Amino acid sequence: MDHQTDEDMTTEGTAQRNFLSKHLGVKIGLFLIVWFLLYRQLLPLARFLSYDLIGLQLESHLGSAVEFFLYDTPKVLMLLILVVFGVGVLRSFITPELTRQILAGRRESTGNVLAALLGVVTPFCSCSAVPLFIGFVTAGIPLGITFSFLISAPMVNEIALVLLFGLLGWKIAALYFVTGILIATIAGWTIGRMKLENYVEDWVREMQVNQAAMPDNRQSWEDRVRFGIEAVRDIVGRVWLYVVIGILIGAAIHGFVPENFMASIMGKSAWWSVPVSVLIGIPMYTNAAGIIPVVEALLGKGAALGTVLAFMMSVIALSFPEMVILRKVLKPRLIATFIAVVGAGILLVGYLFNLII
């Protein structure tokens, strides 16, 4: 981190620094207690608001839709704030440069698993997928391992996990995490086996990148906490609207779509529903925040878990805009292989869960 030298800045900077650093632990502890107390009041509050204050009928369509909305929106947003903050602090330790250093020189298979896991915690945004791809490949990281990272980074992220946990419980969140890591590992490994190095654009392979030295990443705890707060402001500020819209749609489905309506379309008996869900999911582009509340509502109306999981993964992991970005460094054949391999993995997951649950 830089140290400020300007005069007025130093005083201003230290003042702010002192405010945060004084009893840093106590402040975080207090925040957690307030958070927890507030969180526990959400359900009674939502019930009070919808049935006593607004005066809706218990068990009525509108009543259950309003209650669902009033309870789930603050719940999910509060969970998001907490987890995004925690992950933000964690990410201040893990830079993409560090990840690259860990992965360079790894063998395949262990490298694939490691890349898939690091994809979850390394800061990533699809807009920097290209420099990251080139940085990895030119550092000698095998193509398959790079792909494991590129698959898991957008698919298994803290936002998806929070929403799944908040709306569907920890079991499904854990299931999503494990299968997501598995797909990223196996798909990356498969791509590695296919020896497709020639289908990386020529200019990338000819590129001589001066490997920048590892930037100094020593920071004080205050800086890391501030990094976490910044992450909350940035990420929650960006996705809250998706969450609200998603829950609004989910609430409408909850209240007004008849029970078992989805059973015939997305139920277990319809074998074709898994591939169709995956295909529909590819061009759809929204983030986890928008799709998961809808998915939750669909499950409640008789859709099968495997089908819904496949749909969700396809929407999040195979996105059209990311393909367009990656097209700059990958030849069409490699892009097609990427979509096919990941799509096949998702299909498998869909069928597997429909079979066993």
Added chain:
Amino acid sequence: MKIQILGTGCAKCKKLAKNAETAAQELHLEYELVKVTDIQEITAFGVLMTPALAIDGQVKLSGKAPSVKELKGLLST
């Protein structure tokens, strides 16, 4: 001083460019601000995350768009 903003035009890149401009002006620096948007040029710098900021060809930060205050500290060293 040559300030280069590396980024393909995402929201964060624009914020970084704006904040760097403000910071440089407030410090009364003699500077030239260049936006590097070509992906091949960006990767040649060796950055893994955009947006990034380089001063006289040297990458100073990547992957974030800090505040004007923080950038002033970076530019005045």
